[in-house]
Amino acid sequence: MKDTPRLYVAEKLAERAEHQLGQDQAHYLRDVMRLKPGDPVRLFNTQDGEYLAYLGTVARKAMSVICEKQLAEAAPPPDIDFVFAPLKHARLDYLVQKATELGARRLRPVYTARTIVDRVNLDRMKANAVEAAEQCNLVYVPEVFEPEKLDRLLAKWPADRALIYCDERSDGADTIALLKGLKLPAALLVGPEGGFTPEEREGLKRLPFVTVISLGPRIMRADTAGTAALAVVQAVLGDWHS
Ligand code: SAM
Numbered sequence: 249m250k251d252t253p254r255l256y257v258a259e260k261l262a263e264r265a266e267h268q269l270g271q272d273q274a275h276y277l278r279d280v281m282r283l284k285p286g287d288p289v290r291l292f293n294t295q296d297g298e299y300l301a302y303l304g305t306v307a308r309k310a311m312s313v314i315c316e317k318q319l320a321e322a323a324p325p326p327d328i329d330f331v332f333a334p335l336k337h338a339r340l341d342y343l344v345q346k347a348t349e350l351g352a353r354r355l356r357p358v359y360t361a362r363t364i365v366d367r368v369n370l371d372r373m374k375a376n377a378v379e380a381a382e383q384c385n386l387v388y389v390p391e392v393f394e395p396e397k398l399d400r401l402l403a404k405w406p407a408d409r410a411l412i413y414c415d416e417r418s419d420g421a422d423t424i425a426l427l428k429g430l431k432l433p434a435a436l437l438v439g440p441e442g443g444f445t446p447e448e449r450e451g452l453k454r455l456p457f458v459t460v461i462s463l464g465p466r467i468m469r470a471d472t473a474g475t476a477a478l479a480v481v482q483a484v485l486g487d488w489h490s
Pocket of ligand 1: 413414415416417437438439440441442443444461462463464465466467468469470473474
């Protein structure tokens, strides 16, 4: 079963349900994986979990799959959101893929004062999240939010969700000890290439739900910082424990 191709299907999955695959998925199964009618595939989504399915018709432009049985329930990761300033092209692709692999529950792009990207391709972000979930056997795809201004998001922030703010200028307090003092739900905030402005930093530090953490003495690029921070948060607060 491990080698059976896995595909994300947004529509409802259920026993005996039939799905028409889109052109890209049909091309992948037919031309890349060289599957034939009757061959098995695995389909999954966030609501219905993962299903074993079989190829029905395999034509040039159309392909159908029929679900047989459920293989796994949907498995959402711990309630950790990833809040980040969108980066340019390849770096944003990387960040979305890694955040998905590392088990971010929601992806929330935010515009900060020094964010240099002013338009985000949401479909591309979603496609990257889906691809990472397909490859990494996740029975879940993180929800991708429309970007919004950081101050707007903070103004409606729920008091019970800890916001873990990665600040390269923090005073070096013990990161692991600080994280151990928190509980889920939580969110992680990483800034843009140029960092946060002094006003944004001061504003963030004043908020009662914010915990400031350091990721060590080296200033990392935003995509590295996001990946490293998600790993450490997942290890302390998330599901890196059996
Ligand atoms: N332009 C800033 C500077 O030179 O001081 C660096 C910004 S850094 C490239 C982008 C983001 O990554 C920061 O806003 C912060 O959230 C995060 N970051 C990078 N290194 C970090 C560290 N050592 N500790 C905490 N956060 C870090």
